[in-house]
Amino acid sequence: MNKSQRLTRQKPASFKAGIVHLGPGNFFRAFAAVYTQEAMEDSGGDWGIVAVSLKSTTARDQLLAQGGAYTSITLSPSDSRTDIIESIVDVLVAPENPQSVLDAMSQPSIRIVSLTITEKGYCHDPSTGNLNVDHADIAHDIEGGAPRSAIGFIVQALALRKKAGLAPFTVMSCDNLPNNGQLTKHVVLQLAEQQDAQLAQWIDEQVSFPSTMVDRIAPATTEHDIEQLRLQQGYIDLACVTHEDFREWVIEDNFCAGRPNWKTGNVQFVESVTGHELKKLRCLNGTHSALAYLGYLAGYETIADTVADPAFSQLCHKLWQTEIIPTVPAPSGVNLQDYCSTLLERYRNPAIRHRTWQIAMDGSQKIPQRLLGTLCDNLISNRPIDGIALVLAAWMRYVSGVDENGNEIDVRDPMATQLRTLASSTATAEETVTLFLGMSAVFGQLPKDSSRVEIVLTRVYASLLEHGTKGAVELYVS
Ligand code: CS2
Numbered sequence: 001m002n003k004s005q006r007l008t009r010q011k012p013a014s015f016k017a018g019i020v021h022l023g024p025g026n027f028f029r030a031f032a033a034v035y036t037q038e039a040m041e042d043s044g045g046d047w048g049i050v051a052v053s054l055k056s057t058t059a060r061d062q063l064l065a066q067g068g069a070y071t072s073i074t075l076s077p078s079d080s081r082t083d084i085i086e087s088i089v090d091v092l093v094a095p096e097n098p099q100s101v102l103d104a105m106s107q108p109s110i111r112i113v114s115l116t117i118t119e120k121g122y123c124h125d126p127s128t129g130n131l132n133v134d135h136a137d138i139a140h141d142i143e144g145g146a147p148r149s150a151i152g153f154i155v156q157a158l159a160l161r162k163k164a165g166l167a168p169f170t171v172m173s174c175d176n177l178p179n180n181g182q183l184t185k186h187v188v189l190q191l192a193e194q195q196d197a198q199l200a201q202w203i204d205e206q207v208s209f210p211s212t213m214v215d216r217i218a219p220a221t222t223e224h225d226i227e228q229l230r231l232q233q234g235y236i237d238l239a240c241v242t243h244e245d246f247r248e249w250v251i252e253d254n255f256c257a258g259r260p261n262w263k264t265g266n267v268q269f270v271e272s273v274t275g276h277e278l279k280k281l282r283c284l285n286g287t288h289s290a291l292a293y294l295g296y297l298a299g300y301e302t303i304a305d306t307v308a309d310p311a312f313s314q315l316c317h318k319l320w321q322t323e324i325i326p327t328v329p330a331p332s333g334v335n336l337q338d339y340c341s342t343l344l345e346r347y348r349n350p351a352i353r354h355r356t357w358q359i360a361m362d363g364s365q366k367i368p369q370r371l372l373g374t375l376c377d378n379l380i381s382n383r384p385i386d387g388i389a390l391v392l393a394a395w396m397r398y399v400s401g402v403d404e405n406g407n408e409i410d411v412r413d414p415m416a417t418q419l420r421t422l423a424s425s426t427a428t429a430e431e432t433v434t435l436f437l438g439m440s441a442v443f444g445q446l447p448k449d450s451s452r453v454e455i456v457l458t459r460v461y462a463s464l465l466e467h468g469t470k471g472a473v474e475l476y477v478s
Contacts, residue, residue: 005235020114033088037085039263098146213251215249248266281373292357292358313344315473317340323383363413376445390476394469
């Protein structure tokens with residue numbers, strides 16, 4: 001190929017589609033699509049993937065111009081490896097043609113519908129887990145007609161299958177949410193009940209919703225990544241993804257219509273994923289969010305840059321030792337001290353440029369499961385809460401939309417406007433903290449009388465204002 005030639009599929013797929021995947025972003029392309037390709041290489045099976053974008057046309061435009069093929073780039077601290085992934089056989093864009101998505105999901109050969117739609121894609125209230133019926137897409141889907149939300153597509157596709165006398169598919173969530181299978185089942189049933197009680201009962205009895213714990217760091221692709229790949233491999237791939245070598249997938253083996261033989265690359269089938277999910281959400285995602293808000297405010301662009309500052313690697317250590325690990329029962333065979341040491345190594349990987357700004361997105365949807373469960377457990381057991389409080393205070397500062405130097409922050413969050421208004425309508429640290437804690441959509445799981453939280457949060461919020469973020473982190477770890 002000459003250096004301006006686009007990557008193309010090498011040969012037509014020898015397998016048929018068995019999976020419809022909603023949300024073909026970077027994480028999916030760096031994770032489940034890779035596992036599924038390996039499973040088909042090892043054990044065969046018709047598990048090709050029809051990927052569905054629920055919003056933008058970008059993934060479709062990039063992938064279909066390459067016959068669905070793309071490059072998975074493994075970035076280790078000192079070397080890199082490329083693999084061409086060809087498990088995606090088609091890409092659809094739901095808003096352009098919702099019927100084509102329902103048609104694909106109603107094919108008898110489709111046995112799994114998997115999801116990486118991010119926390120907000122479930123359209124639930126993060127503090128209760130209930131479907132948010134006031135969400136514009138859900139309100140639309142309740143009215144009927146062509147669905148808009150992922151949950152709406154699943155319910156309508158299952159209704160079509162039931163009507164046609166077809167067996168259902170498994171619905172497999174691969175998002176960073178606790179008990180993601182149960183959560184998905186709950187919101188799917190709540191939407192189905194609004195439409196047809198018998199359908200809801202059929203789904204309840206027939207459809208499996210395995211929970212999964214997914215782990216691989218896969219930042220957004222940059223122009224630089226595309227250019228590096230062109231220089232090294234001699235082709236242009238606009239859909240390439242970069243990621244670390246590490247990966248881990250823990251899956252409840254509950255698939256009503258079969259599954260690929262996923263077995264390479266650190267996969268475990270278990271009866272319950274809960275312990276693994278708690279470990280990952282609190283130890284990894286909790287400190288990721290900590291580094292994202294505190295690191296961004298301290299002026300660091302990436303996670304690797306942030307933990308290169310000793311105050312911030314000590315912050316991770318102290319958070320794990322004093323607040324996080326004491327709340328996480330170790331899953332069998334896991335040593336949490338080793339797990340967290342490995343996490344710090346992963347964060348340090350200088351080849352991965354994972355922006356603090358990217359992880360800071362959608363905090364209102366992430367905070368409950370990443371930080372508040374830990375906080376609540378520590379309140380009950382009367383353990384320290386200062387570290388988690390410092391992260392929450394940094395989030396409150398971050399969503400004000402202005403950084404320490406008076407520069408604008410591009411805050412991306414479904415509640416961005418409300419958060420900004422709230423942050424800018426108050427004067428003292430105490431008022432700010434009280435107002436934020438009153439937001440039940442985010443903080444609803446905290447005990448009603450949380451005066452200890454209020455007092456500690458006010459203190460650390462004031463410390464952020466007084467000493468600046470780096471100063472406040474240094475004080476915390478000293
Ligand atoms: C990150 C995760 O963007 C984020 O919020 O914390 O995407 C994280 O990189 C993955 O969960 C790692 O498996």
